[in-house]
Amino acid sequence: MTAAPRYIAEHRDRVRAVELDGLVVLFHETSGMTHIVAPPAPEILDALREGPADAATLLARLAARFAFEQKDGAEAVAARLAELEQAGLVRRT
């Protein structure tokens, strides 16, 4: 059985973030790309900056801070995590 992948977020110094009406625009210094993201993408980045985590650990960190349904939360986190990885803002360790 393979271990679940662990993720790490791009360092805060490399990502400028500004909230605009509930969405967040991110400027990624490394790629020069700008991304517009919806919750919980910014929260995922913050949570991953505590240290590398797999999806289950990440979900537990988020659950400690926010109230949400575990099943819906797991789906949303998985979807946002995939988007953030594709954008280069999150990578696997």
Add this chain to the structure above:
Amino acid sequence: MRHQLALQIGPVAFRIGSAWPEPLAALARLYAAYPAPADDICDFTVRLEPEKPWRRWIRPSVAIQGDYVLPDAAPMALAHGLLAAEMGMNLQMALGQKRFLLLHASSVEKNGRALVMTGESGAGKSTLAALLGERGWRLMGDEFALLDLDSGNLWPFPRAISLKNGAIAVMEGEAPAERFGPLLEDTPKGAIRHLRPNEAAIVGMNQCARPALILFPRFGADCAARGVGQAEIFMRLTQSSTNYVALGGAGFDALTGLVRSCPAAAIDYPDTEGAIDLVEALWSEAA
């Protein structure tokens, strides 16, 4: 180059060189009363050259050269030499300007505060700015709005206003004949006639203004206005900027600063008078 002209337009100085005298004579008439650059130092150079050496005399064909060029740009007829010079200046700004965040937008000023209008080609931003510029506002520019990367202020860039097709007759009824350039017919964008901004715009070309309202006009439907969310404003403005990507983090900071500090609305209008009334009403609300 054989013929040369240097122009200071707001914070940007251009040198335009030409193999033929006619385009520069037309440009000098259009930009009469504009100052020459201090110390004769220019930011950008535009050169109007024959497409091939013999095309200086035989069926003259103007190629736009300069500090920045589009390699596959089609050459133009000498009769459209003035338009080539204007396009050359636009090209230098679009490809080379790094001191400001460039928005493809018109802007006008009142009491130190700026109204910015941006939209697709044909949305009417040029015409609206030209009209407002004759009706108590100071025209800052009809093509590019220059956002200062440090202060967040807008710089004036009052180039000659490029009027197209129906807008030509509208403005011929507003401004005196001596401020108009020649009518250029059968250009790639139809008929074009340039209009020199009025004295207030030229005298005030060094006076910045604080952005106070952003409008996204659209011609065709009944008068209507709707608010636009900040994320949508941000996205639209990145699309209307020619150098947002090139500026990196500085452009991001300037643009998010603008979006967070400035209300915006999308407006529909069926005719220019309706648009002016709508703009003035929205401006009163924003003030």
